[in-house]
Amino acid sequence: MKKNKSENEKKSVSISPKKLRWLYSSMYRIRRFEETMLEQTFKGNAMGVTHPSDGQEAGPVGICAHLTDKDWIGSTHRGHGHCIAKGLETNRMMAEIMGRSTGQCHGKGGSMHIADFSKGMLGANAIVGASIPLAVGAALTSKYKNNEKKSVAVAFFGDGATSQGVLHESMNLSSIWKLPVIFACENNGYAEATPSWYAVSTDDIASRAEGYGIPGLQVDGMDVFSVYDAAEQAVKRARSGEGPTFLEIKTYRYHGHFHADDPKKYRKQEEEDYFKSKDCLISFEERVTESGLMTSEDLNEIRNEIEEEIKKATDFALTSPMPDHDELYKDVYVEYSNSLLGLR
Numbered sequence: 125m126k127k128n129k130s131e132n133e134k135k136s137v138s139i140s141p142k143k144l145r146w147l148y149s150s151m152y153r154i155r156r157f158e159e160t161m162l163e164q165t166f167k168g169n170a171m172g173v174t175h176p177s178d179g180q181e182a183g184p185v186g187i188c189a190h191l192t193d194k195d196w197i198g199s200t201h202r203g204h205g206h207c208i209a210k211g212l213e214t215n216r217m218m219a220e221i222m223g224r225s226t227g228q229c230h231g232k233g234g235s236m237h238i239a240d241f242s243k244g245m246l247g248a249n250a251i252v253g254a255s256i257p258l259a260v261g262a263a264l265t266s267k268y269k270n271n272e273k274k275s276v277a278v279a280f281f282g283d284g285a286t287s288q289g290v291l292h293e294s295m296n297l298s299s300i301w302k303l304p305v306i307f308a309c310e311n312n313g314y315a316e317a318t319p320s321w322y323a324v325s326t327d328d329i330a331s332r333a334e335g336y337g338i339p340g341l342q343v344d345g346m347d348v349f350s351v352y353d354a355a356e357q358a359v360k361r362a363r364s365g366e367g368p369t370f371l372e373i374k375t376y377r378y379h380g381h382f383h384a385d386d387p388k389k390y391r392k393q394e395e396e397d398y399f400k401s402k403d404c405l406i407s408f409e410e411r412v413t414e415s416g417l418m419t420s421e422d423l424n425e426i427r428n429e430i431e432e433e434i435k436k437a438t439d440f441a442l443t444s445p446m447p448d449h450d451e452l453y454k455d456v457y458v459e460y461s462n463s464l465l466g467l468r
Contacts, residue, residue: 192244256294286329
């Protein structure tokens with residue numbers, strides 16, 4: 125699904141000023157969180173491996189703009205952007221990455237396992253493709269409860285997960301049952317260091333949806349307005365009971381697969397320069413200022429607010445205590461009760 129510049133400008137005009145501000149602030153928040161997280165990782169303050177998602181901000185923001193806390197998302201190992209777009213707090217996320225007791229999961233999950241059910245965030249996940257059946261399960265629950273306004277579930281996954289059997293099983297089942305689920309493939313061109321052109325049998329991953337009777341849309345994942353438009357269609361389709369949609373979001377990660385990976389070993393500089401010239405923040409800034417929807421002062425105010433937020437989040441994490449030893453065995457098992465078992 126391609127749009128020319130005038131069509132994109134027309135679409136952006138229909139978005140409220142409040143929503144435009146949210147789109148930009150969310151993308152900039154993700155960008156600065158990831159950059160700061162990398163800085164702290166290299167300083168030795170992160171617990172374990174971190175996978176940055178800077179460059180891919182438009183995908184989760186464009187989709188989550190249409191979701192509420194009652195909607196669900198399943199994430200990947202590269203999940204910070206999904207968490208932030210779904211409304212999680214950056215201070216607790218930063219503390220989690222540093223393994224602190226004040227973290228989102230009390231320092232036990234780390235970078236790849238941040239979750240918050242109160243926000244509809246089923247969790248980041250280190251297993252390739254594991255978010256997919258989780259989202260389908262959430263969508264099945266929504267349909268089973270038969271709510272007037274169905275909760276929608278979104279499964280985020282990369283191009284590498286599109287060859288996992290669980291995706292095809294999930295697409296087939298969700299199509300048969302017309303579940304309110306969106307399959308959001310963030311195709312950044314690489315599964316770790318393996319290019320998608322080498323490992324995936326088609327140039328258009330979205331075309332695979334046709335075999336399951338599901339609409340497949342390919343969108344420019346460096347343009348938040350294109351993602352926003354496609355996601356709006358997919359969410360409306362899901363809420364109205366028409367079933368799933370497959371979105372292939374063509375995007376790019378600016379850094380390596382994880383913090384210590386050097387992408388220059390498998391990517392050309394020309395390729396990196398091309399995608400950075402399409403940066404989602406820069407294109408947003410140009411579009412809204414040229415069309416008079418926001419001013420440079422508006423954008424600068426947002427950036428300053430988020431810079432302060434990320435600084436406070438980092439300070440909060442660095443000054444938070446490590447978990448006590450007696451916390452080791454907590455949150456390991458579910459403590460069943462008669463009410464939970466339905467015996468009350």
